[in-house]
Amino acid sequence: LYAARMAGVTICGHHDLDWELHGYSAIIGGESAPAIDFVDIVRTEKEAKSAEKRQMEKIKPALSSFGMGKHTNIWMHVKSFHQAPTRNIVASEFLKSKEYFDDRLMGAVEKYALSIEDVLDLHTIFGDLDIANTGQVDIMDVFASVDEEPGHWRTWLMMIIEAKSPFFLVFSEYVLLCCVFGVMSKLEILRFIFGTLDTERSSFITQEVFDEMCETLMEFEKVPHSMRRVKKLFFKHSREGISGNQELFFEEFLHLMKSYEPLPYAVYRFVDKLRKANLGEEYWQNKMQTFVDARKRLRVKRI
Secondary structure (H helix, E strand, O other), X not given: OHHHHHOXXXXXXXXXXXXXXXXXXXXXXXXXXXXXXEEEEEOOHXXXXXXXXXXOEEEOXXXXXXOOOOOXXXXXXXXXXXXXXXXXXXXXXXXXXXXXXXXXXXXXXXXXXXXXXXXXXXXXXXXXXXXXXXXXXXXXXXXHHOOOOOOOOHHHHHHHOOOOOOOEEEHHHHHHHHHXXXXXXXXXXXXXXXXXXXXXXXXXXXXXXXXXXXXXXXXXXXXXXXXXXXXXXXXHHOEEOOXXXXXXXXXXXXXXXXHOOOOOHHHHHHHHHHHHHOOOHHHHHHHHHHHHHHHXXXXXXXX
């Protein structure tokens, strides 16, 4: 398990682990792959026939070749794609004539179900920030526009939207910034912070990383606090790892951040102000509810 973690594999935390199934996300590597929406372990001929009726495909090699039962196989189901909604097609044709149109903007329109009016409203706001009319805005100006100090954690925002520049946003990146954080709940914001810190994908963060996070998040916070005591929270929630060092896993990270909300409050506050300044709080609340309803219909659970 330790070797797997060192290789960047995320282990789910089983106490007695016989084997664990991992999937590769092709899009992270800049590749394409079938859109798998269901995976099942089939152990008998009867289960195999049932899987065939559900239009599932058997993956080779069989798990039986790894010492499991004779008929044990992994079966998967690949999504069937429908034509793009008419609204997306109309939006695409309209926006293609704009100088700020690019593939990332079209991707945001499709993923977040933005209307033409939404895009035009966001472009008006973007234009107000782009005083020099260069087609890009400084991330520090985005913070200033919502009356927030541009903490060093602003670099985290640029990383998650994969901005081409660490300092400036073109319009499509500004739209992504608004959309990505507009639909984030507090839990998802904490996931975002943890994921940004866990650069090694080891599923935990170290004391050194935690201490740096504390200084970054509290950089401009005016609430009275003792940084020494804040950093000591790490030892209250972490546990000793295989290497002998203290490690803070996500579940414990959640408890820690909820026990001392001034730590993530700068991010919470910025996101709230960003929503209000870009299409409004009610708009994003409705958008978040749409995503929740869609997950329920698709029976997708957030873990």
